[in-house]
Amino acid sequence: MGLTIALNRGRILDECLPLLAEAGIVPVEDMSASRKLVFNTAIGGHKLVVMRGSDVPTYVEYGAADVGITGKDTILEYGGGTHFYERLDLRVGRCRLMTAVPASTADGLQMREGHLRVATKFVNVARQYFEERNRQVTIIPLSGAVEIAPLMSLADCIVDIVDTGNTLQANGLVALETIAEISSRVIVNRASMKTKFDEVQLLIEALRAAVD
Numbered sequence: 554m555g556l557t558i559a560l561n562r563g564r565i566l567d568e569c570l571p572l573l574a575e576a577g578i579v580p581v582e583d584m585s586a587s588r589k590l591v592f593n594t595a596i597g598g599h600k601l602v603v604m605r606g607s608d609v610p611t612y613v614e615y616g617a618a619d620v621g622i623t624g625k626d627t628i629l630e631y632g633g634g635t636h637f638y639e640r641l642d643l644r645v646g647r648c649r650l651m652t653a654v655p656a657s658t659a660d661g662l663q664m665r666e667g668h669l670r671v672a673t674k675f676v677n678v679a680r681q682y683f684e685e686r687n688r689q690v691t692i693i694p695l696s697g698a699v700e701i702a703p704l705m706s707l708a709d710c711i712v713d714i715v716d717t718g719n720t721l722q723a724n725g726l727v728a729l730e731t732i733a734e735i736s737s738r739v740i741v742n743r744a745s746m747k748t749k750f751d752e753v754q755l756l757i758e759a760l761r762a763a764v765d
């Protein structure tokens with residue numbers, strides 16, 4: 554029957570394609586040389602669908618895709634494990650979701666007491682993180698270039714992805730606390746887990762072998 558597999562375009566896709574290839578899932582044409590968004594695979598009758606990372610959980614939750622590959626950050630922001638099954642850590646796309654502040658205000662390892670304005674793309678994760686710590690915050694949603702928010706006096710603090718730390722450093726920020734360790738994960742639609750059990754299981758085991 555074949556599986557529909559939703560893939561996070563960009564960096565995650567580049568790192569996941571070799572793993573998929575090792576698991577026997579190879580698109581019939583070069584994905585990077587095409588403007589297409591849906592690709593058939595040579596063996597197995599699977600379909601690869603390329604989309605924004607934040608849409609992968611939506612496609613998987615509603616069953617438009619059986620399987621999805623996206624970052625743990627995106628999964629956490631979507632609301633995690635009740636909407637689908639998280640089945641495998643691909644151990645690529647590794648980074649951290651962190652709080653960061655301007656170097657000038659980073660007194661020790663603690664952010665200053667009192668109310669904080671927090672700029673982020675990860676509004677749900679950030680809200681929950683500060684709520685659990687009984688911090689009064691205003692979450693300021695942004696869609697990118699979050700690091701400039703403190704420079705522009707829009708926020709006191711940011712919650713964002715940190716990989717090398719170069720972006721923080723270049724903008725005079727320092728990382729404070731790690732909210733979550735991030736890597737790419739394989740998620741599975743709840744109904745597909747039952748109706749396409751064998752195919753899903755084969756895929757997961759092949760990917761697990763590729764990761765190991």
Ligand code: PRP
Binds near residue numbers: 713715716721
């Ligand atoms: C991410 C993140 C940071 C940067 C961190 O952005 O939002 O801006 O990478 O990487 P570094 O620690 O190695 O500097 P990305 O390039 O993925 O683009 P985005 O703004 O679309 O998320």
